[in-house]
Amino acid sequence: MEIMSANLNRTLLVSDMDGTLLNSKHAISKENIEAIKRFVAQGGLFTLATGRIDSSVRPYLENLPVNAPAILYNGAMIYDCKRHHIIWEQFLPDDAKRIVWPILDEFPETGIEVYDAAGDVHILADNGLIHYHMLRESLQPKRLGVEFPLKTLAWRKILFAWDQKYMPLLQRFLNRLIRQQGWSIRTMRTEANFLEIVPRDVNKGVALAQVSKSLGVERSNVIAIGDNLNDLEMLQMAGVGVAVANAHRSVKRVATFCTVSNDDHAVSEVVKWIEGHRKGNCQWTKVKSDIQDIGVI
Numbered sequence: 001m002e003i004m005s006a007n008l009n010r011t012l013l014v015s016d017m018d019g020t021l022l023n024s025k026h027a028i029s030k031e032n033i034e035a036i037k038r039f040v041a042q043g044g045l046f047t048l049a050t051g052r053i054d055s056s057v058r059p060y061l062e063n064l065p066v067n068a069p070a071i072l073y074n075g076a077m078i079y080d081c082k083r084h085h086i087i088w089e090q091f092l093p094d095d096a097k098r099i100v101w102p103i104l105d106e107f108p109e110t111g112i113e114v115y116d117a118a119g120d121v122h123i124l125a126d127n128g129l130i131h132y133h134m135l136r137e138s139l140q141p142k143r144l145g146v147e148f149p150l151k152t153l154a155w156r157k158i159l160f161a162w163d164q165k166y167m168p169l170l171q172r173f174l175n176r177l178i179r180q181q182g183w184s185i186r187t188m189r190t191e192a193n194f195l196e197i198v199p200r201d202v203n204k205g206v207a208l209a210q211v212s213k214s215l216g217v218e219r220s221n222v223i224a225i226g227d228n229l230n231d232l233e234m235l236q237m238a239g240v241g242v243a244v245a246n247a248h249r250s251v252k253r254v255a256t257f258c259t260v261s262n263d264d265h266a267v268s269e270v271v272k273w274i275e276g277h278r279k280g281n282c283q284w285t286k287v288k289s290d291i292q293d294i295g296v297i
Contacts, residue, residue, distance in 0.1 A: 009043040011274065012068060012217045014208060014234070015267050017050040017057070018191070019227035020244050023263045026136060033063050035268035040065040044274070045215060047071070047081075049204045049224070049234055051190045053115060053156075054079055056137040068215060073115065073156050074188060074198055074230050075207035088210065090199050091117060091154035096183040099174070099197060100124055100158060107170060111161035113141070117154040129161035129193050158197040159190075171195055189229040196230075205233025225270055226251060227262065242270055 013036075015021045023029055040046050046064075049071035050057060057072065061081055069087055070079045078088040100112055104125060111130035114122040121141040123130055134141055162170055167189065174187050174197070184200045204226075212222050224231070224238035227247040235241025236254050243255035244266040252258055259269045 008039070008274070010217060010221050011043075012045045012047070012212055012215060012222045013039060013270070013274070014047050014049050014068075014071070014211075014222070014224045014238070016204075016226040016228070016231050016234075017048055017052060017060070019246060020225055020231075020262050021048070021267050028060060028063060029265050029268070031265035031268040035265075035271035037065050039271045039274065040067055042275075045217065047211065049075075049208060049226075049231075051196065051230060052137060053119060053121070053139075054084070055119060056139060057081075059138065069211050071204055071207040071211065071234075073202075074190065074196060075202045075204045076156050076198055078207055078211060087214075088207075089117075089156070090202055091156055092158070092197065092199055093184055094154070095181075096178075096185045096197070097155060099177060099181075099183070099185070102177060103160065103170075103174070106173065107162065107166075109162065110170065113159040113161070115156045115159070117156065127161060129163075133159075133161060133194070160195045160197075161193055162195075164192040167193070167195055191228060203233040204231060205235075205237035208234050208237050223270065223274065225259075225267060242266075 021028055021032060036046050045068040047066050047068035047070050048057060051074040052072060054072055057070065066081045070081050072079050076090050077086060080087055103110055103112065109127060110125060111127040112124040113130060114124060116122065121139050123141045123143045126143070160170060171187050171189070178185055185197050186200050188196045188198055190196050208222065208224065212219065220239040222238040223240045223242065224234045225242045225244065226235055227244045229248055229250060231251055232254055235243065235251065241255045243252045243258045245258060245261040259266050
């Protein structure tokens with residue numbers, strides 16, 4: 001199965017962060033860092049595709065040789081990490097901002113975060129999951145109540161945080177409301193307890209297609225690694241989509257291969273595989289049972 005050129009100058013490796021590149025302690029292992037540096041030193045292009053915002057990604061960049069535009073806000077922004085410059089971005093339509101009020105009325109236990117065009121995070125409704133999210137990503141939110149005005153800066157996305165057992169109920173309610181109102185937005189499950197509202201045509205796959213085109217990289221030379229539902233389109237767009245062992249079952253179904261978990265240096269394993277392919281040895285060493293389960297698509 002020919003997947004990519006042996007020339008790493010034409011190879012783009014893109015990784016999700018939480019649950020993929022980051023381990024359960026939300027850190028990047030030494031093994032992953034060393035492998036990525038080795039990959040880039042051989043001419044490879046490496047970047048991130050995450051739901052995180054630029055300020056939340058920035059602390060990790062000190063140890064990562066990111067040399068291609070990053071995908072942030074689940075695809076709503078393409079960002080030049082070296083110049084700290086926004087290359088492309090998309091916002092929610094203004095009329096769709098009204099979606100937060102029915103949720104506040106119908107599901108008052110739900111936490112709500114709003115991300116605006118200035119890069120600020122606003123908390124419209126708080127709960128324990130919101131507090132955890134702010135701490136995990138070192139965010140400094142502006143805490144505002146229901147009086148938060150609609151006519152402010154443009155919104156990039158809305159995040160709802162609630163117990164995962166209630167998420168299907170919340171998502172069905174939101175999808176029905178979106179259909180009724182005809183808003184050009186969509187729901188996206190990003191983690192078990194998090195659901196986001198983004199522009200209808202925004203996802204990591206669309207953004208990755210733009211990034212690879214701008215770099216002149218063929219789709220067959222794009223490798224993407226992910227774990228959650230917001231990674232589906234990205235893995236489908238890539239020439240090779242890799243699901244980590246801890247990935248959602250739907251992600252494993254669309255992946256080309258499955259590798260080890262985020263706690264077992266998954267990105268490092270993928271880099272080893274790329275290096276092995278260049279030598280004519282396309283052999284996964286620790287994931288045989290997972291590959292047999294998932295199959296090669």
